[in-house]
Amino acid sequence: MLARTLRSNLPASSLPSRLAPTITPIFSRSLSTSSSSLPLPSHQSASKPANTSAYGRNLHVSAVRKSEVEEPNTRPEINTPPSIYNFTEEEEMLRETVRKFAQEVIGPKVTEMDESEVMDPEIIKGLFDQGLMGIETSAEHGGSEMSFMAAILAVEELSKVDPSVSVCCDVHNTLVNSTLRLFGNDYVKDKYLPGLATNVLGSFCLSEPNSGSDAFALQTTAKLEPDGEHYILNGSKMWITNSGEADYFLVFANIDPSKGYKGITCFMVEKDWGVQIAKKEKKLGIRASSTCLLSFDDVKVPAKNVVGEVGKGYKIAIEILNEGRIGIAAQMLGLAQGAFDYAVTYAFQRKQFGKPVGDNQGMGFQFAEVATEIETARLLTYNAARLKEEGKEFKIAAAMAKYHASKVAQKASGLAIEWCGGVGFTRDLPVQKFWRDSMIGAIYEGTSNIQLETIWKDLKKKYT
Amino acid sequence: MIPSRVNLINVLVPVKRAIDYAVKIRIAKDGKGVDTTVKHSMNPFDEIAVEEAIRLKERTKAVTSIIALSIGPAKSVETLRTALAMGADSAVHIVTPEAPSPSSNPEPVNVAAAIKAVIDRSKAAGADKAIDLVIMGKQAIDDDSGSTGGMLAGMLGWGQGTFASKLDVDKASGKVEVTREIDGGLSRIESKLPIVVTTDLRLSEPRYASLPNIMKAKKKKIESLKPEDLGIDLSPRMSVLSVSEPPKRVGGGKVENVDELVQKLKEGGIV
Numbered sequence: 001m002l003a004r005t006l007r008s009n010l011p012a013s014s015l016p017s018r019l020a021p022t023i024t025p026i027f028s029r030s031l032s033t034s035s036s037s038l039p040l041p042s043h044q045s046a047s048k049p050a051n052t053s054a055y056g057r058n059l060h061v062s063a064v065r066k067s068e069v070e071e072p073n074t075r076p077e078i079n080t081p082p083s084i085y086n087f088t089e090e091e092e093m094l095r096e097t098v099r100k101f102a103q104e105v106i107g108p109k110v111t112e113m114d115e116s117e118v119m120d121p122e123i124i125k126g127l128f129d130q131g132l133m134g135i136e137t138s139a140e141h142g143g144s145e146m147s148f149m150a151a152i153l154a155v156e157e158l159s160k161v162d163p164s165v166s167v168c169c170d171v172h173n174t175l176v177n178s179t180l181r182l183f184g185n186d187y188v189k190d191k192y193l194p195g196l197a198t199n200v201l202g203s204f205c206l207s208e209p210n211s212g213s214d215a216f217a218l219q220t221t222a223k224l225e226p227d228g229e230h231y232i233l234n235g236s237k238m239w240i241t242n243s244g245e246a247d248y249f250l251v252f253a254n255i256d257p258s259k260g261y262k263g264i265t266c267f268m269v270e271k272d273w274g275v276q277i278a279k280k281e282k283k284l285g286i287r288a289s290s291t292c293l294l295s296f297d298d299v300k301v302p303a304k305n306v307v308g309e310v311g312k313g314y315k316i317a318i319e320i321l322n323e324g325r326i327g328i329a330a331q332m333l334g335l336a337q338g339a340f341d342y343a344v345t346y347a348f349q350r351k352q353f354g355k356p357v358g359d360n361q362g363m364g365f366q367f368a369e370v371a372t373e374i375e376t377a378r379l380l381t382y383n384a385a386r387l388k389e390e391g392k393e394f395k396i397a398a399a400m401a402k403y404h405a406s407k408v409a410q411k412a413s414g415l416a417i418e419w420c421g422g423v424g425f426t427r428d429l430p431v432q433k434f435w436r437d438s439m440i441g442a443i444y445e446g447t448s449n450i451q452l453e454t455i456w457k458d459l460k461k462k463y464t
Numbered sequence: 465m466i467p468s469r470v471n472l473i474n475v476l477v478p479v480k481r482a483i484d485y486a487v488k489i490r491i492a493k494d495g496k497g498v499d500t501t502v503k504h505s506m507n508p509f510d511e512i513a514v515e516e517a518i519r520l521k522e523r524t525k526a527v528t529s530i531i532a533l534s535i536g537p538a539k540s541v542e543t544l545r546t547a548l549a550m551g552a553d554s555a556v557h558i559v560t561p562e563a564p565s566p567s568s569n570p571e572p573v574n575v576a577a578a579i580k581a582v583i584d585r586s587k588a589a590g591a592d593k594a595i596d597l598v599i600m601g602k603q604a605i606d607d608d609s610g611s612t613g614g615m616l617a618g619m620l621g622w623g624q625g626t627f628a629s630k631l632d633v634d635k636a637s638g639k640v641e642v643t644r645e646i647d648g649g650l651s652r653i654e655s656k657l658p659i660v661v662t663t664d665l666r667l668s669e670p671r672y673a674s675l676p677n678i679m680k681a682k683k684k685k686i687e688s689l690k691p692e693d694l695g696i697d698l699s700p701r702m703s704v705l706s707v708s709e710p711p712k713r714v715g716g717g718k719v720e721n722v723d724e725l726v727q728k729l730k731e732g733g734i735v
Contacts, residue, residue, distance in 0.1 A: 089542070090678050093549060096505070097673045131675030144675035 084382050091150055098154045101130055102161035110162045113288035114433055117280075119168065120288075124201060124245060127169055132158075134197025135173050137181065141193035148323070152330040152385045159334025160341070163437040164288035166331050168201070171241045174327040176202030179250055179266065179320050183308035188268050192248055203246035205237040205294060206317055212239075213450050215252075216261035216314050220296060222253035224303070231255070231267065231301045236278075237294040239444070244280055244290025247271045251296070252313050264313035267301050274299040285436035322395050323388055324445050329381040329401035332409035332441040336374050339409075339434035340367075343416035343424070350421070363419065370412050377405040396458050403451035406441030413438045473526050473633070473657065474586065475517045476595045477552060478533045478579055479510040481543040482606040496704045498606075500563055506543045509601025511550075511670040512663040516631060517599050518551040519668055526635040529553040531586075531595070535570060535578050535698075537562045541686060548681035549673035555686040556582055560698055567691075569607075570698040576615035581694035583620065595658075597640075602627050602662040613662035623655035627664040633657070 087095070109120050127133050135151040137143020144150075151173045158166035177196055180189055196202050211217040220235025233253050243249070249269045256263040269275060278293040308316045344367055347358035357363055384397035413435035417424040424431050442448040483489065484503040492499050506514075514532065521527035532547035534540040535558040544555040558578055560568050570578070579598070586595040603610035617624035625631070625642030629650070632641040640659050644651045645666070673681070691698050719725045729735045 089545060090682060092542070093545065093673060093678045093681075094675060096546075097549075097675075097678065101672050129674065130672055131677075135675060139676065139679070145679055146675060150675070 084379060091153055094150050095153045095157055098157040102158050106161050106165050117287045123165055128199050132169055133172050137177055137193050137197045142197040148389050149385045152326060155327050155330040156334035159331045160338035163331055163335045164286040167286055167289050168242055170327040170331055171204055172202050174324045175204040175320055176250055179316060183316050187304050188307055192268055200248055201242055201246040202248045203240055203242040205240050205249050205251045207239045209238050213447055216264060218252060220253040222255045222265060229303050233296040233299040233301055235296050239291055240294055241289060241291055243277055243292040243294055249275055252317060261314045262311050265310050266307040266313040266316050268305045268307050269301055285439055321445055322398055325398040325402040326384045328445045329405040332405035333377045333381050335434055335438055336409040336412035339413040339416040339431050340370060343419040343431055347419050370415060373408045377408040380404055396455055399451040399454040403448050409438040409441050472528050472592055473597055474528055474595045475530045475597045475599060476533055477513050477517050478600045479543050479547050480507040480604045481536050481540045482507040482604050485605055491707055491709055495706050497707055506546050507601050507604045509663050512667050513599040513601050514547045514550050514552060515668040515670040524633055524635050533582055535575055536560055537568050544686050545681055548684045549678045550671060554684055557686055557688050559688055559690060566700045567698040571700050572609045572612040573615055574698045575612050576619055578696050579616050580619045581696050597657060598660045600662055602664055613660055617660040623659040625653055625659060626662045628661050629664045629666045631661055
């Protein structure tokens with residue numbers, strides 16, 4: 001109160017600007033509070049020797065950049081970079097449009113697609129029509145020409161409704177399109193990117209029955225024909241996402257097994273050339289997304305369909321999977337948020353003992369904890385994506401994001417079932433589906449242990 | 465051949481940035497409005513209007529250009545950008561002061577006057593730029609006034625087809641047919657251009673802005689105007705005294721048998 005009196009009796013300009021540091025902390029605090037609650041006439045504030053910070057540190061003023069402050073600021077201007085929650089206008093619009101599309105078009109079909117283990121072709125068509133299947137592809141190739149972050153936001157929004165649909169979009173964009181875009185010659189880019197952006201689904205074929213985490217132990221072979229114009233592919237691929245509906249396949253095969261991983265080469269293969277789609281896996285989660293066993297029996301592929309250099313397939317796979325992991329992190333992030341949104345809404349509606357179950361502190365603290373963890377996953381994911389866009393080193397950030405987001409997704413969706421109680425355990429509610437879908441996050445595009453190994457090896461480099 | 469006048473329809477679609485339909489509305493602390501620090505999006509009826517304008521363009525090939533117009537604070541640009549991403553060709557933004565200035569959310573009569581000013585300006589710019597058709601939402605979901613469209617038609621001296629559930633424009637004759645859902649059936653009215661049409665819920669289903677169109681929208685022009693540039697005044701004639709929540713529902717009681725029920729109803733003067 002003393003401060004208030006002092007302040008109101010004296011013109012602001014006559015207040016010694018060095019007063020605050022010499023007085024007691026309590027006094028100083030009340031001064032700064034009163035200064036923020038007493039609006040000064042503009043002519044006074046304009047002639048003020050210093051802003052509020054001179055009378056006591058006000059957190060708000062100290063952190064705001066100059067353009068947003070009306071009063072003149074005598075503190076040196078702080079040009080801090082923006083927070084991670086800054087998006088371009090296009091990114092904001094994309095998020096909004098994908099959110100609507102997911103809720104209105106995909107939402108009503110989620111349960112049926114999960115039960116029948118089939119992706120509705122209308123949904124895949126919708127993804128193409130919305131431009132969601134060529135997010136980073138150039139306009140010249142029929143794509144949307146947006147940023148990597150745009151792809152991440154799209155995957156996140158789709159996952160809030162159905163992680164099966166989001167993985168279809170994610171693999172198609174961040175693995176298939178990106179491999180062609182970044183490593184393909186002009187011929188494969190011109191021939192395949194337009195189709196992939198408008199109506200042909202793509203698939204990324206690396207894993208094999210005997211090579212999962214040990215990806216470069218792959219046994220599919222590609223033998224160069226004596227004419228030098230074609231390769232003959234033989235072997236099989238396993239756990240291939242999108243393969244049930246895809247027509248274009250990026251296939252990793254070894255041109256000379258004696259060279260080990262240095263023989264691995266990436267090929268763009270059309271289904272019509274003899275790719276056989278064998279068994280479709282029956283899975284725990286993301287059941288609407290097709291995962292099949294593929295076999296190649298003397299499939300003849302033109303040499304010009306080699307993507308990147310011969311023998312450099314391992315490099316392509318490593319680089320593409322590094323960024324692909326950010327996509328999976330986004331999928332797990334969206335999944336966690338989707339499960340959380342559903343269950344918390346439910347908990348504030350469901351009444352027991354005369355009040356919503358969400359009003360119990362025991363529940364509320366759990367919500368707060370999980371919300372915090374989802375936030376950590378979001379920050380890791382967005383930051384990894386921005387690092388990638390800025391052309392900075394992002395491998396470790398991506399590994400951490402994917403590892404952490406998959407853990408958060410499991411926890412959030414698991415608790416979401418508990419929060420919904422008995423009905424959450426039934427297949428009538430989507431929360432159990434989120435939980436089943438979450439389990440794949442710790443497995444594909446590098447298991448959690450592979451992510452930890454990546455992080456650990458990097459740590460070892462720093463500390464030894 | 466010189467194109468006839470009708471071949472050059474310019475459509476104006478006024479769009480409002482309103483609180484998103486899915487947001488739970490809360491009364492503001494001062495009790496004179498609602499909390500506006502929430503998600504906003506294009507007024508759903510305006511979205512239908514944008515969609516219908518685009519469909520008209522695709523269907524009849526009689527539309528030269530679709531101009532989106534928004535009157536509101538700086539953030540209304542987002543709403544215009546959405547209209548452009550859906551398929552509008554250009555946009556005009558009449559920038560109002562930020563809330564809590566009373567002019568930040570102008571009254572229908574002022575909005576109608578502002579729209580009229582934009583139309584008058586288009587006429588002055590030449591016959592090929594003149595606006596001949598306004599398609600707009602029948603109401604905004606925030607204030608539910610539902611009067612701007614009618615006022616605008618009155619001010620312009622144009623025909624009006626309000627609450628349209630179907631719209632047809634005949635390219636050759638310039639005749640406009642508007643179908644309206646009324647109690648007990650459909651009413652069809654015919655008019656000539658120019659006309660103001662307001663949209664009902666079933667006129668069309670708005671499309672999603674596709675990603676390539678979002679990118680294209682970036683390159684489309686948004687003209688920014690101040691109310692003074694058009695010689696209009698947006699200051700309000702009314703002031704809000706108070707805004708309050710509807711009374712909370714009170715739980716009922718249980719009765720043992722029919723007699724007791726009848727007695728309770730009698731006590732309440734219901735039977």
